[in-house]
Amino acid sequence: QGQEKLSCNPRKENGSQVVLCELGNPMKAGARVTVDMELSVSGLEDVGDTITFQLQLWSKNSPSPANASVTVPVEAQAEMELRGTSLPATTVLPASWHRAEGSRRPEDHGIKVEHVYQLHNKGPSTVSGVTLRLTVPSQLGGRILLYLLELDTEGGVSCTDPPGLNAEQV
Numbered sequence: 001q002g003q004e005k006l007s008c009n010p011r012k013e014n015g016s017q018v019v020l021c022e023l024g025n026p027m028k029a030g031a032r033v034t035v036d037m038e039l040s041v042s043g044l045e046d047v048g049d050t051i052t053f054q055l056q057l058w059s060k061n062s063p064s065p066a067n068a069s070v071t072v073p074v075e076a077q078a079e080m081e082l083r084g085t086s087l088p089a090t091t092v093l094p095a096s097w098h099r100a101e102g103s104r105r106p107e108d109h110g111i112k113v114e115h116v117y118q119l120h121n122k123g124p125s126t127v128s129g130v131t132l133r134l135t136v137p138s139q140l141g142g143r144i145l146l147y148l149l150e151l152d153t154e155g156g157v158s159c160t161d162p163p164g165l166n167a168e169q170v
Contacts, residue, residue, distance in 0.1 A: 006035065050074055079122040080130070087114040106170050109147055138164065 008021040023033055041051065050071050057066040091113050100108035117134065121127050138146045148165050 047074055078125045078127045080127070081120045081122055082132070083118045083120065085116050087116065104170055106149060109168075109170055110144075113146070136162070 006021045006023065008019050010017065010019050012018065019039075021035070021037075023035070027033075039053075051074050053070045053072065055068045055070060057068075059065075091111055093111065097110065099110065103109070106112060115136075117132075119130070119132055136146060136148065138144065138148055147168075147170070148162060149170060151159055151161055151165060153159050
């Protein structure tokens with residue numbers, strides 16, 4: 001008929017986490033009780049696709065408890081954030097630029113611009129197998145706009161060199 005909040009107490013029992021909820025006492029014969037529970041469980045990174053809860057219903061009038069299992073799908077959630085910056089923030093290119101043919105010095109091929117990208121996991125879950133694809137416009141009108149010189153990473157990240165990376169071995 002009405003809704004009541006349950007009083008539940010967590011405790012450890014036989015190496016397992018147990019939550020004991022008192023539904024009320026005494027209950028009339030044939031009483032029906034519906035219980036909605038919201039559980040928050042951490043540390044599920046390696047449990048697979050599901051987690052199973054064992055439920056027991058005890059009554060002082062019954063010699064043995066009623067048992068049930070509930071299997072709940074596990075879905076990992078993580079919010080990713082991509083930050084980027086260019087050094088220098090603004091670059092003005094000359095109207096006509098003639099690079100020094102055959103030179104191995106980067107400054108003879110244009111103005112150095114460094115792009116730095118940071119990918120952050122804002123949680124709550126851990127992530128693995130993340131793929132980030134960056135597309136950099138290297139040509140404009142058939143002429144070189146950006147000459148991709150090198151690619152560096154930090155923090156256990158592996159990258160695949162883009163085609164044409166330092167093609168002239170500058």
